Amino acid sequence: MTFKRPKGIRTWLEISSKAVAHNLNIFRSIVPDYVKIMAVVKSNAYGHGLWDFSKLLVKHKIDWLAVDSVVEALALRREGINKPILVLGYTLPELFDEAAQNNISITVSDFEYFRHIKISRSKIKIHIKVDTGMHRHGFMSGDINKVISEIGKLKDKIEVEGLFTHFAMAKNPALASDTKKQISVFNEWREAFMKADLKPMYHACATGGMLLFKEAHFDMVRIGIGLYGIWPAKETMSFLQDKIKLEPAMSWKSLIAEIKLVSAGERIGYDFTEKFDKDTKVAMIPIGYWHGYPRVLSGIGRVYVNDVSCKVLGRVCMDIIMIDITKVNKPKVGQMVEIMGRELHQDNSAINLADLAGTTAYEFLTRINPLIKRIYN
16 A cells, blocks of 8 residues: 655654544543643653644643743743743753743742742742652652741742642552542641642642542643543553543654565574564564664564554664564555554554553653654644
């Protein structure tokens, strides 16, 4: 089967705008109307393209965007995106003023931030992050009074927009007690802030928590992986897939660059890791681990040609994979190859490829090379 590929491109990513809109509407239907949705677009929008994905969300009236760094936030501002943006990760003190001048909110999770804020020139919008048990960034429970005191000292230098935390195990409904403990700790912070007459937005849930712990929706939820149509964990999917239908948004395409017939008994690839037990038709595909296709998928990965599942042969190379196309009817050079598909049941879905690679869809998607062309349709 022939196809019209994008001119001058050997590999590309296709993102379904309809799937993104569908997923966003699913999440909007779950939370009450007063609960805002913060879309997490860090790490190149989980591989989907920071600018285009964010612009699509703005078109669908997203409330907030979340990124990892001020660099990402500034990139969005340069693209004309004016929605509220929260930097979730560490912010260098020398970027505080630039963040403030561009209406970018930063996360404050350690007392060192307050020291630098005191000498900043601009009034800074902040979200206080608290550690409720995950033990990454965040103030500890014993810091409540000191944090409130520091906020009072800096009331002319900061605007406390938010108070938030992050759950460690909210993806698994069978382990709810751990998340409930974290919610309890977070509620202690909320009560203390209310008592101090502080009125930030409260947010705690990412995709898994939002789906499984409605008592923690508070004022806003942060949706990352779910917006891209991927379940945060197999446990979440098993528990909810009969009720909620997420649609993966991205597929990865390439083409056949060369075809050859290799005789039985021959070997293939670096280190000759595979030996053919029969005559085999082999196709070369111009993508490899530089593009984000993990080397660990050597000999086990699957791609599709003409709806036929084809095995990756031998080692995944830096810029090439070899595949078995023996069962493909009349394959041709230039024919489209689906490296990653959008259907969850296919063995080349993001979830299934990640499983084969011994990792998660989060890692698989975010490590797809950002230089590859993203095409929205």
